Amino acid sequence: MPFVFDESLLVSHVPTDVPADLKVRPLAIDDFSKGYLELLAQLTSVGNLDKEAFEKQFEAMKKSVPNYHIVVIEDRATEKVVGSATLVIEMKFIHEAGSRGRVEDVVVDKEKRGQKLGAVLLKTLVSLGKSLGVYKLSLECKPELLPFYSQFGFEDDCNFMTQRF
Secondary structure: OOEOOOHHHOOOOOOOOOOOOEEEEEOEHHHHHHOHHHHHOOOOOOOOOOHHHHHHHHHHHHHOOOOEEEEEEEEOOOOEEEEEEEEEEEEOOHHHHOEEEEEEEEEEOOOOOOOOHHHHHHHHHHHHHHHOOOOEEEEOOOHHHHHHHHOOOOOOOOOOOOOOO
16 A cells, blocks of 8 residues: 555664554555545635645655655544644755644644543654654644643743734
């Protein structure tokens, strides 16, 4: 099954307490049919993406290695994607040509919330980011989620601005 990044990168980063009925793995090209976009729609607007557009974007992300590390949690019984988070690696000239990690698109299916799947995703991405040598990890979140993310070592830095188009 084609993954967006090499599955072997995750082996030592997934927490050991993941329930046996769930699998943590990279995003796969066939996750289009496993509810991946519907899951993302619980977080934000996805828009109209058909299978062809999904596969084209998937391949573009896969080719830009090591930039996109999309991790999903699959329910083994239903074969549905029930959680996802992305680690985006930004290559820099600063910090001795270092890399910065950005955590994006963290979402757990509304039916699975409260089962610590968000913690599984965050622990996985923080560990993966450290192993990839990023000099820092950052993320953007709503104020009410600050306590959740602070559990994983993130600190509030309120100097943040945005433009939407």
